[in-house]
Amino acid sequence: MTSELVIDGLQVSVQSPVSQKAGTLLVNDVSLSVAPGEFVALVGSSGSGKTLTALSCLGLLPKGLGVTGGSVTIGDLEITTASERELNSARGGRLGMLFQQPKRMFNPNRTIGEHLQEPLRLHQGVRGLRARAKALDLLDEVGLHDPLKSSKAYPHQLSGGMAQRAMTALALAGQPEMLLADEPTSALDKGLETQILQLLNRERHERGLGILYITHDIRTVADYADRVLVMGAGSILEEGRVEEVLRRPESSYTRELLDAALLAPKSRRRPLPAEGPVLALEGVGKRFGRKRKGERPALEDVSLSLGRGEVLGVLGQSGSGKSTLAKTIVGLEAPSTGVISRHLEAGQPHRRTAVQLVFQEPHHAFDPRMTLGTSLHAPLISHRHLTPEQRVEQIQTAMNEVELDPVLLDRHPGQCSGGQLQRATIARALLLEPEVLICDEATSALDAVTQRRILDLLLNLQRSRGLSVIMVSHDMDVIRYMCDRVAVLLDGQVIEVAATGDFFTAPQHPHSQALVSASIPCRALGAWDAAQSRSSFLNVGHNAPPPERFDSSPR
Amino acid sequence: MLHFAAKRTTTLVIAVVVASFAVFLVPYLTPGDPVRKIIRSRVAGEVIDDSSVRQLSQSLGLDDPLLVQYIRWLRELISGNMGLSFGSRTPVADQVISAMGVTLSLVTAALVLAVVVSLPLGVLSGLRPGSLTDRAVTTVTQALIAVPEYWAAPLLVLVLAVKLTLLPTAGWTDPTSVVLPALTLALRPIAFFTSAVRTGVLDAAAAAHIQAARARGLSARQTVMRHVLPNSLVPVSTLLAVWFAGLLGGSVIVEVIFAIPGMGKLLFDAVVNSDIPLAQGGVVVVVALAVAVTTLADFIHRFLTKTVGGPVA
Secondary structure, three states, rough: OOOOOOEEEEEEEEEOOOOOOOEEEEEEEEEEEOOOEEEEEEEEOOOHHHHHHHHHOOOOOOOOOOEEEEEEEOEEEEEHHHOOOHHOOOOOOEEEOOOOOHHHHHOOOOOHHHHHHHHHHHHHHOHHHHHHHHHHHHHHHHOOOOOHHHHHHOOOHHHHHHHHHHHHHHOOOOOOEEEEEEEOOOOHHHHHHHHHHHHHHHHHHHHOOOEEEEEEHHHHHHOOEEEEEEEEEOOEEEEHHHHHHHHOOOHHHHHHHHHHHHHOOOOOOOOOOOOOOOEEEEEEEEEEOOOOOOOOOOEEEEEEEEOOEEEEEEEEEOOOHHHHHHHHHHOOOOOEEEEEEOOOOOOOOOHHHHHHEEOOHHHHHHOOOOOOHHHHHHHHHHHHOOOOHHHHHHHHHHHHHHOOOOOHHHOOOHOOOOOHHHHHHHHHHOOOOOEEEEEEEOOOOHHHHHHHHHHHHHHHHHHHHOEEEEEEEOOOHHHHOOEEEEEEEOOOOOEEEEEHHHHHHOOHHHHHHHHHHHHOOOOHHHHHHHHHHHHHOOOOOOOOOOOOOOOOOOO | HHHHHEEEEEEEEHHHHHHHHHHHHHHHHOOHHHHHHHHHHHHHOOOOOOOHHHHHHHHHHOOOHHHHHHHHHHHHHHOOOOOEEOOOEEEEHHHHHHHHHHHHHHHHHHHHHHHHHHHHHHHHHOOOOOOHHHHHHHHHHHHHHHOOHHHHHHHHHHHHHHHOOOOOOOOOOOHHHHHHHHHHHHHHHHHHHHHHHHHHHHHHOOOHHHHHHHOOOOOOOHEEEEHHHHHHHHHHHHHHHHHHHHHHHHHHHHHHHHOOOOOHHHHHHHOOOOHHHHHHHHHHHHHHHHHHHHHHHHHHHHOOOOOOOOOOO
């Protein structure tokens, strides 16, 4: 019996529960197959229908959606017409699934061990002591160092990496033939991501496990996948062996995905401005709460300067004090020690609004009950004396500048995509005519293609408005793509400041060296990189980012 | 856990001490001289002369500083002596204990009834939000919140006791007499519990891990039993404790209407008759029990939620 997973002409649509009539088509005529032991990657930006395709394989589409055409078979079982009983035995049995955000996929009130009992009992018929022993074996197999301790732990006690390993153990417990992995590493950092991928790769070789790996970031799978399928707007746009797709991408969408994934270092090199800095920090420190013994302050003795028209990167891992630094510069937090001096344009030396912040989570940066228009009016009403007509005009201009359709002004944040909202956040910041823009992980929550578009928008604005920008990020590629200079933050202290080129070729501090060496792009992407630099001779001038094609559907 | 226990127990003691001090001060805050009240409670109708007032206040230690008096009162209270009631000249402690017994059985009956009714209702409507059942349950329970006890009680008496003669109209004699007052008392908790269970089930069913459980092959039913229900009941446990504590002193209306010799009736009578020792003793006991129950609920809640404790290495 073959246990190949075959999806043939799959269609998923919005279904009205009353009329059973098919509405909008979300997945359109998707066909793919995964053989035992094969690693197939399904790549696409958010909203492309990847996850719906995976959920269709389990018969677990969300309410209101349904399969309206095509078939999904695993071995001899037809999923779309199977009975609930057959589905229950296939789920977790023949088909295992890994999810994004592993910690949220465990019941917070049950231990990891208790979770593992379920598939063992349901699919292997093992219970009691034998199930417990089997659970420990599984936890050991996925590389959790202390299986006994891990099995007794509650989900919140595990780190993200440990939780994804435990999730893998849970998926393997039913001895699946096929594994559906839906962005299992997107929430993890690079090092952990590699570990999980290596684990999955080993399982496929040892068990003959077929893997359908879903991701928005082609970088993650380029070194592992046998075949890659590119999905956009609900359809498969391109498919082939990894090297072929990377070397000769056929669709423009694939090319954009690759561009976004690569984020080639920016080519423009300007001499650093001769004028004095627009912003200078001297010995800035910040401590939260009372002084405790052995506890480090969030920021310690930070001295930095930002030149006029410069893009400065602040690089640091989570907990390094990046966000505190950003908030302190804007004035949301008062520094405990040190001085922040602003050297703004003449005539308005004390304008508070001259430094604006762009937040990380665009969905949290807007009041969910206000339309975007109302949110954009707010800063103008508080800070500028304008007539209503002037306000509307200003907002229209800002919307144009960030390339957003003014129709969105009447929408609520929940009806907009992450990319649209991040543009709106930028528009809101621009309304107050800032001289300095601080972007705190402004693109971390977005998928690769959207991220690229937002970064290009920021670069355009920086040039056209002569903005000075501080990019706060943990992402080496973003920093390399955007910044003139880099400051590295570790435990609240600046350990290195260097020009971007120098930093990536010869980092000085050991921590910086570790960061740089971990960020070297993967082997397979080199093919695209090489192809790209050859063709770039033909492209003269700056390519404006394309209009938001796949970014415009409401969430 | 030890830290948690120590912290909660400390709050408990502080709450009881503060409440008891407030109760202790009541006679000083009410108009009139407490000593004259005491004398009047013993010898009715006679003219009170100043010398006997001075004599009594000295013998009772009422000339001592307030704090000394409070500590003496507290010491007596802890040893179980709450003084004599002005009205019946019998020990307050005995009356409070017997009234508390009655109220405890009434409140327990009411809350058991409330849980038994609201649990299935809440689960039913929570699992199928927007369904006909859900809308019916939600509407009826929301209406119950607005029904005052002094209106519901006579109505229930009229239907169940007078018309159908299934139950006694009032009093506290045989086991059936608990039914009507418990039912009246349970109406509002039923409404609140049902909506809490419904919200709990909705939240628990919407959690991301539910989909993961289905993907492991648990049937819809198994998922509900193992992952939805247990998680949805955590918030309800807290609510239950709050209601229990509240009803201990809050069943006044029902107890007065049904002539039940419980805590509410006792406090009501004590206040009406200015029976200060009885009111003091009653309030202190109610407060102490209420605080103890909420503390217990904190412990239970802590036991049910597992999202505490540090990372494993």
